[in-house]
Amino acid sequence: MKTKKLVELAKTIRSKNAGTDKITFDIIFREKENYDLMKKSKVLTKQTIAKLFNIPEERISDFVEFDPAFAIKFTIYRKQPSGSPGETDVFGCQQYPPLLDIEIPVEQ
Amino acid sequence: MKKKQLRIICPNGHLGFAPTKEESFWIGAETKPDYYCCDSGSDDIGPGPLGNDTSVSPYEWQKHDLELMLVASRKQGVPMMIGSSGDTGTNSRVDMYVEMIRDLANKHHLPPFKLIYFYSELDKAHLRRKMEQGITIEGLDDRKNLTLEELEQTDRIVAMAGVHPFIKALEMGADVIIGGRSSDAAIFAAAAIYEGFPESHSYYLGKVLECASFCAEPYMAKESVIGTITHEDVKVTAMHPNQHCTVASVAGHAMYERSNPFYEYFAGGTLDMTNCKYEQYDEKTARITGQVFIPTQGKIKVKLEGSGKIGERYLGIVGIRDPYSIRNIDKVIEWARSQVEERFSGKEYQLFYNIYGKNGVMGDLEPVKEIKSHELCVIVEGVAPTKGMAEEVTLIGSRQIFYARLPEVKGTAGTAAFVIDGVLSAPPAYQWTMNHVIPVDDPMELFKVYETTVK
Numbered sequence: 001m002k003t004k005k006l007v008e009l010a011k012t013i014r015s016k017n018a019g020t021d022k023i024t025f026d027i028i029f030r031e032k033e034n035y036d037l038m039k040k041s042k043v044l045t046k047q048t049i050a051k052l053f054n055i056p057e058e059r060i061s062d063f064v065e066f067d068p069a070f071a072i073k074f075t076i077y078r079k080q081p082s083g084s085p086g087e088t089d090v091f092g093c094q095q096y097p098p099l100l101d102i103e104i105p106v107e108q
Numbered sequence: 109m110k111k112k113q114l115r116i117i118c119p120n121g122h123l124g125f126a127p128t129k130e131e132s133f134w135i136g137a138e139t140k141p142d143y144y145c146c147d148s149g150s151d152d153i154g155p156g157p158l159g160n161d162t163s164v165s166p167y168e169w170q171k172h173d174l175e176l177m178l179v180a181s182r183k184q185g186v187p188m189m190i191g192s193s194g195d196t197g198t199n200s201r202v203d204m205y206v207e208m209i210r211d212l213a214n215k216h217h218l219p220p221f222k223l224i225y226f227y228s229e230l231d232k233a234h235l236r237r238k239m240e241q242g243i244t245i246e247g248l249d250d251r252k253n254l255t256l257e258e259l260e261q262t263d264r265i266v267a268m269a270g271v272h273p274f275i276k277a278l279e280m281g282a283d284v285i286i287g288g289r290s291s292d293a294a295i296f297a298a299a300a301i302y303e304g305f306p307e308s309h310s311y312y313l314g315k316v317l318e319c320a321s322f323c324a325e326p327y328m329a330k331e332s333v334i335g336t337i338t339h340e341d342v343k344v345t346a347m348h349p350n351q352h353c354t355v356a357s358v359a360g361h362a363m364y365e366r367s368n369p370f371y372e373y374f375a376g377g378t379l380d381m382t383n384c385k386y387e388q389y390d391e392k393t394a395r396i397t398g399q400v401f402i403p404t405q406g407k408i409k410v411k412l413e414g415s416g417k418i419g420e421r422y423l424g425i426v427g428i429r430d431p432y433s434i435r436n437i438d439k440v441i442e443w444a445r446s447q448v449e450e451r452f453s454g455k456e457y458q459l460f461y462n463i464y465g466k467n468g469v470m471g472d473l474e475p476v477k478e479i480k481s482h483e484l485c486v487i488v489e490g491v492a493p494t495k496g497m498a499e500e501v502t503l504i505g506s507r508q509i510f511y512a513r514l515p516e517v518k519g520t521a522g523t524a525a526f527v528i529d530g531v532l533s534a535p536p537a538y539q540w541t542m543n544h545v546i547p548v549d550d551p552m553e554l555f556k557v558y559e560t561t562v563k
Contacts, residue, residue, distance in 0.1 A: 011356075012360065016364065016365050017151075017152050017365065018365055018366050018367040019151065019248070019249055019367075019543060020151050020155075020249075020413075020540040020543045021248075021249040021250070021251065021540075021543055022249055022367050024363075024365065024366065024367050026360070026363055026364070028356070028360050030356065052475060053473045053475065054472065054473070054475065055472075055473070061249070061250070061367055062367045062368055064368060064369060064370075066359075066362075066363055066369045066370075068355075068359040068362075068384060068386055069356060069359035069360045069362065069363060069369070070356070071359075071360065071363060071369075073363050073368075073369060075367035075368075077249070077250060079472070080539075081155070081539060081540035081543070082151075082152070082154055082155075082540065083153070083154020083155050083156060083538070083539075083540070084155070084418075084537075084539045084540070085418055085419075085421070085458050085460060085489060085491045085537040085539070086458070086460035086489065087154070088462050088468060088469055088470065088471050089469055089470070090152070090153070090154045091152050094469050094470070095469075095470060095473060097470075098470075098473075098474075098475045098476075
């Protein structure tokens with residue numbers, strides 16, 4: 001099956017703090033077709049996200065398909081609140097890169 | 109007479125954090141908006157500034173951004189409203205902004221005007237009394253309810269103001285409002301509610317404006333946007349010549365920095381955006397309808413942020429180029445840790461290693477396990493009760509990378525490259541001890557409002 005990387009299909013792929021205790025991830029598509037393709041593929045689910053980041057599913061607080069923005073959004077709990085000793089990313093804005101290379105089937 | 113529409117300009121998503129871009133601000137100001145509103149804080153910056161009562165934004169940038177808004181709003185004779193003064197919205201930050209406004213008024217020879225400011229800081233003893241009376245301080249985001257122990261670990265607390273103190277200040281005839289910690293969207297919502305517009309559109313107006321040009325495309329920060337509210341809808345327009353508010357950019361912004369794009373919580377109710385309809389109104393403007401505001405049933409809950417000190421902190425910077433040491437980096441770190449433990453066994457300290465080139469940015473979340481870099485940078489972070497001990501913890505933890513005992517290492521004159529032979533004093537380490545809500549009888553009870561005339 002032919003696949004494309006998410007980085008080729010999505011307009012925006014980002015991560016950012018959602019308050020002090022969570023990091024939220026946004027994947028936004030410019031074209032509805034690509035958004036639908038992504039939704040239909042079921043490549044991104046709570047299970048696959050947990051596997052990708054090597055975390056238990058309980059650490060994923062939300063998984064939302066947000067049609068008005070052609071966007072998929074999920075949120076994970078931090079292990080420690082942002083900016084605690086040992087912090088590596090106080091804004092949580094550099095946690096998305098593993099999403100870039102996810103392969104999405106584009107043809108049946 | 110009821111106004112048919114109200115226009116509010118937002119010049120910056122976090123006033124002072126990076127300077128407001130002037131071109132789009134003056135383009136906006138020339139259209140004579142009815143209000144100049146901006147938030148100046150964020151919990152993004154970590155718990156340190158709140159705990160330590162400092163700003164992360166430079167004084168000159170904060171003053172620059174206030175100056176633009178003050179000069180433009182006073183020239184027009186319309187209100188200017190600032191929330192979350194000085195990054196954290198503590199009392200000292202409010203006082204600092206009030207002084208800046210006085211200085212600027214003096215500099216520009218402004219005619220007298222009424223300045224209303226309010227404090228959001230919350231006394232620990234006050235909160236303890238509440239808890240002893242049996243009032244539950246409810247945890248947010250899966251946190252447990254606050255314990256007296258956690259309260260004890262907290263050094264400074266701010267309450268997150270909703271629309272109430274801003275509306276109160278406008279009722280008192282404010283020309284300029286300088287607020288303590290505030291919900292960013294509530295600043296804009298307060299102006300619209302005060303002017304008689306529906307809560308649903310007022311809160312949405314705040315939600316879409318609070319980050320300024322982040323609701324427009326292409327991506328550019330610190331550019332001005334103007335929101336227009338009527339009794340029927342909200343419209344938002346980009347002021348920068350090359351930016352546009354589009355259906356995609358505005359809908360996309362609804363989900364920014366929030367775990368759920370459908371709901372936004374305020375002291376006093378919830379904005380429900382589930383049925384929002386986004387339309388392209390003109391080339392630079394998007395129109396939004398369908399938002400609903402659901403007032404809180406029962407007692408209003410106010411969000412609290414608290415920060416507590418963990419200890420003093422030093423940082424060490426260590427470079428590694430030796431390929432054998434890179435392959436065995438975990439053993440190198442283990443050695444350095446063991447040497448700190450040997451010296452401080454049984455004492456209270458924390459030691460962290462961020463290994464750039466391995467997983468320095470993502471830590472445990474990093475799926476790439478293989479080190480592909482020919483060099484590594486290790487940031488060593490040592491935290492301890494005193495400065496002296498924190499320095500020593502960090503110094504041993506850094507310098508022992510140089511002395512790491514690996515059996516087959518070739519470079520026996522040291523396996524670490526130092527930028528300086530020493531460690532760097534860092535701001536003390538703090539932790540967010542509170543991300544909670546407190547129920548109140550009166551939404552004003554945690555906020556103290558003061559009035560003064562600037563001459």
